[in-house]
Amino acid sequence: MEKKGYLSEIKSNTGLNVNRCYQCGKCSAGCAVAEEMDYPPSRLMRMLQTNNKENYGKILASETIWLCVSCQNCLTRCPMEIDIPRLMDYLRERAIKEKTINKKSKNILSFHKAFLDSVKYTGRLYEIGLVADYKMRTFHVLQDMAIAPKMFAKGKLPIIPENVKDKKQLHTIFKSSH
Amino acid sequence: MNIGFYPGCSLKGTSSEYAQSTLALAKFFDIHFTEIRDWNCCGATAAHNLNHELSVALPARILALAEQQGLMEIVVPCAACYNRLSVTQYALNKDLVLKDRLSDTLQMPLSGNIRILNVMQFIEKYIAGRIEEKISKPFAHKVVCYYGCLLVRPYNILRFDRLEDPQSMDALMQKIGATALDWAYKTECCGAGFSVSRTDVVAKLSGKIVKDAEDREAEAIIVACPMCQSNLDMRRPHIDSYLHTKTHIPVMYITQAIGLAVGIKREELGLKKLFVAPAFVD
Ligand code: SF4
Ligand code: SF4
Numbered sequence: 292m293e294k295k296g297y298l299s300e301i302k303s304n305t306g307l308n309v310n311r312c313y314q315c316g317k318c319s320a321g322c323a324v325a326e327e328m329d330y331p332p333s334r335l336m337r338m339l340q341t342n343n344k345e346n347y348g349k350i351l352a353s354e355t356i357w358l359c360v361s362c363q364n365c366l367t368r369c370p371m372e373i374d375i376p377r378l379m380d381y382l383r384e385r386a387i388k389e390k391t392i393n394k395k396s397k398n399i400l401s402f403h404k405a406f407l408d409s410v411k412y413t414g415r416l417y418e419i420g421l422v423a424d425y426k427m428r429t430f431h432v433l434q435d436m437a438i439a440p441k442m443f444a445k446g447k448l449p450i451i452p453e454n455v456k457d458k459k460q461l462h463t464i465f466k467s468s469h
Numbered sequence: 470m471n472i473g474f475y476p477g478c479s480l481k482g483t484s485s486e487y488a489q490s491t492l493a494l495a496k497f498f499d500i501h502f503t504e505i506r507d508w509n510c511c512g513a514t515a516a517h518n519l520n521h522e523l524s525v526a527l528p529a530r531i532l533a534l535a536e537q538q539g540l541m542e543i544v545v546p547c548a549a550c551y552n553r554l555s556v557t558q559y560a561l562n563k564d565l566v567l568k569d570r571l572s573d574t575l576q577m578p579l580s581g582n583i584r585i586l587n588v589m590q591f592i593e594k595y596i597a598g599r600i601e602e603k604i605s606k607p608f609a610h611k612v613v614c615y616y617g618c619l620l621v622r623p624y625n626i627l628r629f630d631r632l633e634d635p636q637s638m639d640a641l642m643q644k645i646g647a648t649a650l651d652w653a654y655k656t657e658c659c660g661a662g663f664s665v666s667r668t669d670v671v672a673k674l675s676g677k678i679v680k681d682a683e684d685r686e687a688e689a690i691i692v693a694c695p696m697c698q699s700n701l702d703m704r705r706p707h708i709d710s711y712l713h714t715k716t717h718i719p720v721m722y723i724t725q726a727i728g729l730a731v732g733i734k735r736e737e738l739g740l741k742k743l744f745v746a747p748a749f750v751d
Binding site (some may be wrong): 296327360362383398400402403404406409410415442463 | 480483512522575622670676741
């Protein structure tokens, strides 16, 4: 982290000024997963406001940033219209860069990665491939075995992946987005 | 009338009944869709969780393809895709540097003025006025309408319906003879993209939704989002074990309910694909 502190970095990357939060708590009250989080959203805001490196480290290693489902309820209800979901996106990107990913949340990250890889190679999501890839990454081989045959029988799992034809354009998108 | 259609990945796989029933409904009302050629995945939750640039670049390609194919209005039944496409178009129009950069990467023009319709907006615009005269078997059931997150939030971008107590689906249900009950979970989150990675979270969040619906004695939960549908329906074993009870309420797409009311054949609506079968459909 550079000298100016992380607050200006957050500001320049997301346009958000975390100091506008006045701790009313509405975000945490409406957050679908607050009970599961180590720091509910309003607490996370307060920790960020301290501009204290140690607190920032805790946030980047927290379960909170991975548990946020981007439901947007907090933003909707925040009297200061603070875009917490956008902030969460940014914090996750930081945590990946800093390699401080919360241990309990590695599954969530593996799933997102498997998802994006599927899109990268075929241009579309290939569900059987996604789940297989996810299982390889997490060793959760048996999970979902119970519903897979039923999904298959109901024609919900096509066996052949669909492909985007213009692969070149797709690769350019992935390449230029890094 | 040249209306574009973006199915998205879910509708080609896990939620094929949503595509089937939407297309059957359109056909019934003589509406022709043109599927966007060579469309890609919108990136869904994964892209904006991991990579901001990608989360706008993927939807931008879809918008550019639509434009190139002369489709200035597109119907997007999946609420997640609808959300990503709308948010992206908003971001492009707000940030012209971004728009130019993506247009450059794609080597395609991006006008930023495609009309993006979710399924309710599509029905309201093209079908609602003709529904009543076509009803052959009123959908006389007590239902709860579940909107979830992605159709209504963020409001400043989507501006689609009331935020905390949306009404559009309720109104359409009443049109086909249903009673839309008041309930507490219209816009609560079902756990969305955590279906596989944190099934426990989905069981809990979706469990509360299913329980409130059953407590109010609704006969069905009506939805317009494939993620919501699969969490509430396919994850029912997990939900039931979280609730310590066996629940029976089916979770149907709005297009299936309307389809039944106007007399479209059950097979064409993909009703057999629901895990929890609606008991009232013979
Ligand atoms: S709702 Fe907004 S102002 Fe209130 S605590 Fe949360 S972020 Fe701060
Ligand atoms: S967007 Fe994230 S932090 Fe905000 S309410 Fe939803 S889950 Fe909680």
